[in-house]
Structures are given as C-alpha cells and as structure tokens.
Amino acid sequence: NAGVTQTPKFQVLKTGQSMTLQCAQDMNHNSMYWYRQDPGMGLRLIYYSASEGTTDKGEVPNGYNVSRLNKREFSLRLESAAPSQTSVYFCASSLSKQGMNTEAFFGQGTRLTVV
Amino acid sequence: AQTVTQSQPEMSVQEAETVTLSCTYDTSENNYYLFWYKQPPSRQMILVIRQEAYKQQNATENRFSVNFQKAAKSFSLKISDSQLGDTAMYFCAFMRSNTGNQFYFGTGTSLTVIP
Numbered sequence A: 001n002a003g004v005t006q007t008p009k010f011q012v013l014k015t016g017q018s019m020t021l022q023c024a025q026d027m028n029h030n031s032m033y034w035y036r037q038d039p040g041m042g043l044r045l046i047y048y049s050a051s052e053g054t055t056d057k058g059e060v061p062n063g064y065n066v067s068r069l070n071k072r073e074f075s076l077r078l079e080s081a082a083p084s085q086t087s088v089y090f091c092a093s094s095l096s097k098q099g100m101n102t103e104a105f106f107g108q109g110t111r112l113t114v115v
Numbered sequence B: 001a002q003t004v005t006q007s008q009p010e011m012s013v014q015e016a017e018t019v020t021l022s023c024t025y026d027t028s029e030n031n032y033y034l035f036w037y038k039q040p041p042s043r044q045m046i047l048v049i050r051q052e053a054y055k056q057q058n059a060t061e062n063r064f065s066v067n068f069q070k071a072a073k074s075f076s077l078k079i080s081d082s083q084l085g086d087t088a089m090y091f092c093a094f095m096r097s098n099t100g101n102q103f104y105f106g107t108g109t110s111l112t113v114i115p
Helices: none
Strands: A004-007 A011-015 A018-026 A031-040 A042-050 A063-068 A074-078 A087-094 A110-114 B001-003 B011-013 B019-021 B023-028 B032-039 B047-054 B066-069 B073-079 B087-098 B104-105 B107-115
Touching: A011 B104, A018 A087, A018 B011, A031 A063, A031 A074, A031 A110, A042 A063, A042 B104, A063 B087, A074 A087, A087 B066, B001 B066, B001 B087, B019 B107, B023 B073, B032 B066, B047 B066, B047 B073, B073 B087
Parallel strands: A011 A110, B011 B107
Antiparallel strands: A004 A018, A018 A074, A031 A042, A031 A087, A063 A074, A087 A110, B001 B023, B019 B073, B032 B047, B032 B087, B066 B073, B087 B104, B087 B107
C-alpha cells in the first residue's frame, strides 16, 4: 500500500542550484497537489493538477514549475533555489470525483534547506 | 477565495480530558467538504475526520467528533479521553465539492497532551 510517494526526504541545496522533487501516487487519483509548509503559516498551495494534462497555479507559485508527467506522477522543479524556498514540501493527491469521498492523501514530505 | 482560520496556535490538555479545537471558514459556496488532519512529529499528514456540508449530522470517529455549524461557518474538533498519542499539530481544511479543486488549510493548532 504505497499511496503517495515523494522523493527525496531531505535535501540541502546551495543558492542558485536547481532540483526536482518527484511525486507518484498509485491510487488512480485524478488530482495532485504540491504544498509547502512553513512555521505559523499552515500548508500553502504551490501548484495543482486537476487532471492529467492540466496544471494551475496556487497561492505561492513564484520560483517553481511543475509537470504532470502522466496520471501517476507530478513533479515540482526549483530552477534557481533561494533561501526563501527553505521549507517542508508535501505532495498530495485526491480522487476529485463529484459525489465521492475526496480527501487528500499526502506523501511523507521533503525537508529542503537552501543555504 | 476561501479562507480557513484557526485562532488557537497552541493548546494543551490533561490526559483523559476533553479538548475542543476551533476552526472557522469563509466561503460563498453551498456544497463543500471539511476535514481535520493530524500531523504528529513524524510529519505524516493523517486524516482524522471529514464532514460533508450537505449532511446535518455531525461526523464522529471514535474519540473524535465535530461540531459543524454551517450558518456560522464553524467546524470545531472535539477530542474526548485525550491520549498522549494525540499530541500533534492539527489542521482544519476546506474543499469545494467541484472536481479538481484546491484544499485550503488553516495555520494549525499545536496540541500537547500532558500526562
């Protein structure tokens, strides 16, 4: 029962470096999400994908790009990391089918530090 | 835009006692879902309980129950017989019932259960 798997779990980057956070779900969910969690600010949506082939900006998209590679996978890319992007990142997915349970399932999170 | 407010950044409760966590939200929608998630020190996001807005009956899951007041846009979580394992951050979340929509999270309440 893998659920939502995101990699890596920890990462340290230097300012200006790039990296991609990977996320995959095996629940045949339609929607996928990337959040960042910062102390005192809850979870803020970076980007989401309502269905395969679509992506939309969330509340804090600047400095990030995403790719919905297929129905299972949704990656988040930092092109030029900045210290302000130091955070814990969560990938999530949900069935998002009207009339059905639509809770979000989360990955284990990635703690990213930009120095 | 939807907003979710958790006005209690930190709370504590004696083991075996009852505690209530508050959550209010702002929306013009009539159909939506509400959730409480628990985040223990392991960082994993765990669904505690969900409520569909069209249901008048308050949801319950063992020791966890909600007080859903639709007109007041209030969704509080009651934890009965608190246990040490309940120590965690708790997030209230809102989602519209349309497909592919975003989950909006509050800033969280850090709950400590005191032995």
